[in-house]
Amino acid sequence: MGSREKLPPTVTLAVTRYRPEEESEPTLQTYEAPYRKDWVVLDALNYIKDKVDGSLSFRWSCRMGVCGSCGMMVNGEPKLTCAAFLSDYLPGPIRVEPLQFFPIVRDLVVDMTDFLHKLKKVKPWVVREEERPLSEGEYRQTPEQLDIYKQFSMCINCMLCYAACPIYGLEPGFVGPAAIALAQRYNLDSRDIGAQERLDILSGKDGIWECTFVGECTKVCPKNVDPAGAIQQYKLTGAAHWFKSVLLPWGRK
Amino acid sequence: MTGGKTPFLWTLFSAGGTLAALLFPVHLFLSGLAFPLGWLEAPSHDSLLNLVQHPLTRLYLFFLISLPLFHWAHRFRYTLYDGLKLKHLTTLIAVLCYGCALIGTVVTAYTLWNVP
Amino acid sequence: MDVFSRDVLVVGGGGAGLRAAIAVAEANPRLSLAVISKVYPMRSHTVSAEGGAAAVIKPEDSFDEHAYDTISGGDWLCDQDAVEAFVKEAPAEMLQLEHWGCPWSRQPDGRIAVRSFGGMKVERTWFAADKIGFHMLHTLFQTSLKYDALQRYDECFVTRLLVDDGRCRGVVAIEVATGRIFAIAAKTVILATGGCGRVFPFTTNGAIKTGDGMALAYRAGAPLKDMEFVQYHPTGLPFTGILITEAARSEGGWLLNKDGYRYLQDYGLGKPEPKPVLRSMELGPRDRLSQAFVKEQEKGRTFEGPYGHYVHLDIRHLGEELIDRKLPFVRELCRKYVNLDPVKEMIPIQPVVHYMMGGIHTDIHGATPLPGLYAAGEVACVSINGANRLGSNSLTECLVFGARAGRAAAGFAAEQKESNPAVFAQASDEQKRLEESLLRKTDGKERIASLREEMQKTMEACAGIYRTGAALQQAAQDLHQLQERFHDLRLEDHSYTFNTELTGALELSFMLDVGEAIVASALARRESRGSHQRTDHPQRDNEKFLAHSLAYRTPEGLPRIDYLPVTITRWPPGQRVYGK
């Protein structure tokens, strides 16, 4: 469309296929898709699905980087494919694979039930001794108090951070960056008093101490959540608690 | 591994890491490179000993040596686990790493105690 | 075939569905409860709402003001009893969300902050920067995890409602990951499957908004109400259709045509002022703004780009600090998708299909005419939005009527005895249909994508911002043909594992039904009101059409249109005046 300088008319995508009914291992299949300057990798995949091969499976919905469903490995890096422009990967071929470290269900679709269990485990909701009746209005929370946890509340559960964290790959039990960041999000919320419960869970096996601060989680996060930071801050709190409980065993309730 | 001692070991690791980050480059540069290569003039035995006799210096040296050893112990332990996938040897590795650091610490303390 | 059974089954895990589910769990913890959703709940399209959610909170505001804004914004097609219930319950619902942890933006003293929004006379739109839908959905989802009674069927696609003896008795669904087809027998079903923007080619709606619930109910015999009212949002990014939230205008953004002129002043929307004035100019209602765009285009005063005509949204004068604090997502989206920085450049925008005012007909408790079936959220039409929804009313609607439907369904379920075995036969029929007509069928020559594109083109051509009888007539025929061709569909994917071609085919067939209902309703309404503008009938006609249209599916599959009077309590139809 329109007049353009000399650009490749098409781009090649090497896409993971895995059809469990027919094969026991994933393979790569190459497709050609038209190159458009404003296309993202997801557009090319949709083109393939619509016009070339209807049997290619992948997840997507919002196409605006907020629903978190379209995470894949693009040239070996975890990306939201709806925010990964073809123009950044020229001349291709572009390798599109399912998110690393997760079991593959089919083609580009990975299984993420594991994450949902972990999310629930960290109690990502406001814990209170007593709910304030609605008639008494809102909990006051100043912009500064909001600012303390805001960043960690931006997680879209896209799982890119898990696909970037080698510790998760090595130790699938690891609760992992996003879930811990969300735990921290509630810990830091002035309305919540669940920090101790969560710390008990997360200082246990598979919790914060598994993380060796690889830091890749933060680098790939499309929403600047900084899970690596959340975890290190959490460790600091955990250590402080440890000292308190050892030095002042009577000081804890 | 439960929460157990980990927070404590991690604190040692962090403290050691910070000390090493702040202080090791200059020490290493001077005593490992600048003095041996004659770029700068090394302090004499006596003046050094003089310095070390000061209780504050001894305290300083105690931490300067022991904490980075624990930093190493903790970090190296995880590097072995992850880098070589040796998680199944967890107890052995932990004992070896922290054990070495502990020995180093005891020797340091003993030496500093016995400074003439 | 596996058959599970639940007292209450919520279909849909968006804002409305989750709110309903929590309401059920709180109303009666003894009921067995499940949420079934074709995507993981946090992927639901509620996630992409940006601007805010309306509820009266300021002392100078009142329920009556909110109700009046809503009713006049809806061109008097709203049921006023529903609107009154809505505005009264809205603040408590929003507070509830606050108590559940939603990170609402705050004033310096820690109280909730509100912003202005199109068509609203007082600031009453609660917001969380410009990611309110995202925060709302994740707050609801995370809160829902705390209710152990709430069971979830994630990534399970509902294909049909089970109806027996005049009552809804459950659903048939496919577990997408495995292809397993199963039934859930339920005493009550709440549909909260969201809108149908994907019926059109150019929309802010995500891929999953294919009108499934509307079609499910329609096929099960429940009528679809006011389907001709499709909202165009005036500010979408060309090509992607990504929404630039109305908040960009409520914070003070301007719409400029190609001469840099604030053209809205030519369309009875008030005088341009440097500061935003409520209910005027850029803060007029969406239908008016989108219509003004078309007129500008006809006058040749719009830009022409590779993806059609556009005008400019200018927010540069708001300054970087305000943009980063209150519109960070707008900046992020512009940078990413049109490669410009709205702090320094103007944003190209064009009207884009955004929201469905119509939906499954329900009463103010969310009950549909089919006993045992409830609906809430965008899929439903309780009639608070009338002929044009005001921005930021719909998230609130999801909460208020989600909760209402949940409570009502819980009450209904508690009174019912065990469910009816007749559903088993129906369920296995459905399994057979899916396998034979789609999964295992190897003949046929139509592709999903081509039918879908033709349908979308048809809809855009005839049921866009301006419509004519002749075009609608033509569209009705075209859609009917597409329905025929659908039978000749062939899938390339015969796998049982995560077969998205199968779900794509089902969605297409749902959309065709919904498209037919839209076209038939639009054809029958020979007047212009709100978002429904007939160039062959340019006037509003209260005599004949102060009524909701109801589309019933006839046994032949075609829609039949009926009418239902609008409930008027205190606000008799008047003129929609903006800019004064």
Next chain:
Amino acid sequence: MSAEAHYTRYHPQWYRRRVSVWWWLQSWRYTKFVLRELTSVFVAFFAVITLWQLRALVDGPQAYTQFVRGLKSSPLVAVHGVAFLFVLFHSISWFHLAPKAMVMRLRGKRVPDWVIVGLNYFAWLIASGTIAWLLLRG
């Protein structure tokens, strides 16, 4: 091995990938991480050398002179050179990670990362200067 699990209808057959022992060689990002972690070996090395030097110092001038001579041997100088680079890498990476772990707030606003990093470097300079002065004043 040969008895591969076969697909049965309606049952997922996920493909699980194993992480290889060489995972950290497959991407430069991971290699860099492992190198960062391995700085600890050089940290430990220098701690031991320092301990050794201390013992030599305590053992008297003769032992100390011998130790100092040992330091001048080229292999040891080379090792020190490498160790110095690694220790520098440790310092730099450590300073840059610090703001992630330590959030400081001033009047309700988060202190920007670069300020914290800057403070670290500043402390580094002061500490290094003091030590150099103590050792060099003769």
